[in-house]
Amino acid sequence: MPEPQPPALATGASPPPADEPPPDPDPAAATGPAAVAAAAPAAPPVIPLRHPWRWVATAAVLVLVAQIVHGLATNRFYQWDRFGYWFFRPVVLDGLQITLEVTAYSAVAGLVLGVLLALARLSRSPVLRIVSWVYVWLFRSVPLIVVLLFLYNFSALYQSLSLGVPFGPSFVSFGESRLATDTVVAVVGLTLNEAAYAAEVVRAGLLSVDQGQHEAAASLGLPRRYQFTRIVFPQALRAIVPAYVNQLIGLVKSTSLVFYVSLLDLFGTVQSMGSTYPGDIVPLLLVATVWYVILTSAVSVVQFYVERHYSRGALRAVPPTPLQRLRAGVRDLRVRIRKEAAL
Template sequence: MTEPPGTAVSARSAPPPSAAPAGPSLPAPRPPTARWVVPLRRPGRWIATAIVLVLVAQIGHGLATNPFYQWDRFAYWFVRPVILDGLLITLEVTAYSAVLGLLGGIALALARLSGSPVLRAVSWTYTWLFRSVPLIVVLLFLYNFSALYRTLSLGVPFGPAFLTFDESRLATDLVVAVVGLSLNEAAYASEVVRAGILSVDQGQHEAAAALGLPKRYQFARIVFPQALRSVVPNYVNQLIGLIKGTSLVFYVSLLDLFGSVQSMGSTYPGDIVPLLLVATVWYVILTSVVSVVQFHVERHYSRGALRTVPPTPLQRLRIAIGDLRARVRTETAR
């Protein structure tokens, strides 16, 4: 029986499976063998590390052996009552100025973001002015403010005054220092707060408005808590500059830490170098404490933005000790 043309070839014409050409035979897989991973060599890193260690050793040796530093006099002055009294004034001025500066910065930031053109113009002008004028000029101007205005009054403009204050009695050295630093700090804090508010996603504002929440509630419960993630770490960083900026209050007759050192240095000119070292070490201690606080604040507010928070120095030490123990066990097992 013949097949019609165009039909497929039948199974009888196909070669049998046994006649198909056999492929090359694959070798049997070998069992895996353990191999040691050789770490990448980085000679440049080791050379740079050696150079840095040599420089650090030379600097430490010079600090310890140079008699010019007079470390015995440094130990004498470090905890003297006059130095500790100046340190207390530095902490007091820093605390007051930090709180008042932050409150003023929040008010200026809200005015800058408001819908009123007058508030926006006043806030921008204030920030521009106090960021342009040096802090020492602000302090000296306030210190001589009584020469311009002997009394201050509250009342109707161009009309009667309801309350009158004697400026010479109110403007003590501490008040002048705190007011000057607060005015200057508020200008910088306003930009920190404004940047933090603008960093909040616009969808959060829209969602809060869609819920029909009042503006004040939206800001206090939704916007500002999220803005703190950016505001707090940056403003804590501002505190470091504020601590060092308190050294300028010596020019308004307030004996803070630096003022006490300057006063003792003029009385004991032979101890000027150890006294400057005393001030340096105390400022380093204060800024180090603020840096530790800044690290933990940043770590706290990064929980909502990072999958894993960065480890603390103690946790890093534990991880390093665990890695060292694992290497020792590996070397022993060889």
């Protein structure tokens, strides 16, 4: 009899060997990015750190500022209608112009004289060093009002001045009162006082430059004048500008003392109008205050852009302008709000 045949397999299929183990899985597929991502547990959401006390302090400051603004707006003692009347009056603007002129002349002359005094302090000549030190010591010790009053009464000591040979005959002589007008007295007094402080600011800025910069400039064979103007002084300005602008802001406010030498600047005009109109003393003082705030704010804006200019090469990124900071702050606030809404 014929032996029974095994059942036929499907077409194209072959029976697996009886002793061959099942194929191993692909190691690349088991360790690939998709497999790792599937096997890794889901990362928990990132929860930003909470700052409750920061919000409490912010709310307290906002409430305090709102109370101050409300008090300024509702208190009739300030007489804001009279403030608006006096703010752009021609007499006030004339005093403001005198303040600007005296400040500008004194700032420029004081800075130039301060640079010369600083260079004399750093000179190798002992006479220049001693004279510069004595000048700075004297005018930093004497109050500005004393300097102004002394110059105002200078004609009592010297009725005439002359030009000629030292300790010898004079060629030209003229009366001191013809030159020493009220504006000249104010500018000279502020310049002498300002130069003493500017000299120390400039000297500190020059000393802040690394000694290696001096040596590198000397090794290039540059003249000393070019070493100072092209290498040393531009680097020193990064330290000079913030300190000197701070001093310049003090100079703007110091011009209020020229009222005592009969020069009607902004403060002198306000004082004079306050004596004529006693009922408007407070609004007149507010007018002077606001104008001084505007002047010092303008100086601060100029300071920011000058510092930003000279920070190139010293910082990896130039500091952003206030408008750029505002845009970045708004953008960060939007991103934070979206994250908190998603949580």
